[in-house]
Amino acid sequence: MRRAFIKHVKRFPWLTNVTLYGCLFAGGDFVHQLFSRNEKMDWRHTRNVAVVAFSFHGNFNFFWMRFLERRFPGNSVRMVVRKLFLDQTTAAPLATSVFYTGVSFLEGKEDIFQDWREKFLNTYKTGLMFWPFMQFLNFSMVPLYMRTTFTGCCAFVWATFLCFSRQSGDGTANAALAWMFTPKQDTTTEPEAEKLGPKVDQTGTKVDREGPKPENPSPKEETQTLTVKQDDQAQTKEVEASLNKGAQTDTTPIQEKGPHTSTDST
DSSP: OHHHHHHHHHHSHHHHHHHHHHHHHHHHHHHHHHHHTOSSOOHHHHHHHHHHIIIIIHHHHHHHHHHHHHHSOSOOHHHHHHHHHHIIIIIHHHHHHHHHHHHHHHTTOSOTTHHHHHHHHHHHHHHTTTHHHHHHHHHHHSOGGGHHHHHHHHHHHHHHHHHHHHHTOOSOHHHHHHHHHSOOOOOOOHHHHHHTOOEEOTTSOEEOTTOSOOSSOOHHHHHHHHHHHHHHHHHHHHHHHHHHHHHHHHOOOOOOOOOOOOOOOO
16 A cells, blocks of 8 residues: 555656645645534635645645755755755745735635734744744655655644634634633523523622513513402402401490589588
């Protein structure tokens, strides 16, 4: 299997390297969307990333590696350092710029340089913490006919970072790490939330999930309120009647006394 693959790469170096590079680069956007846990995959964005990868990044990297090898042949430390310096000062900023502007162009943005202005510098600084180590291994250990494929494997990780930076990041490694290792907030549906009981805020006060009650009651509520009022009035009348009846039973009539006459003895 391995020998067959190497034989195929040697026989069709351009086709194999560019195809693998483009597929791996587009796969980085697919992984980014999986990590983002989006409700629906944005295949249009993946298509735009793939178009930029196949049309520019894969082809540019294939011919760029051959140019560097002709200009600085061999894998000595001196030649590798020269290749590495030229790669990070020329190819890296160009590839990053084409990604931001190319995807924005395919999406039809009015200002295709907006993302580039806001995130290029941070992205380039982050790339300096990743690509020099990968390319050092590439220039010193990987044969020329496999260097674009090796770069594509590294670009798989890099494309995941680029897609995140373009959509919700700022081009820094700290933002990417926070996005990867911060758990996503649990979105509980309303029926399930009702089963959990009333909400309690940070002060310990219960919060009504149903919100404020309507000011104008429904006809059914008005009927229930009227019935309760009538029952209260009937009970009040019964209590008053009982009190009046008890008062009449307990009190006795008072006889009128006539005028008092005194008899004086003569």
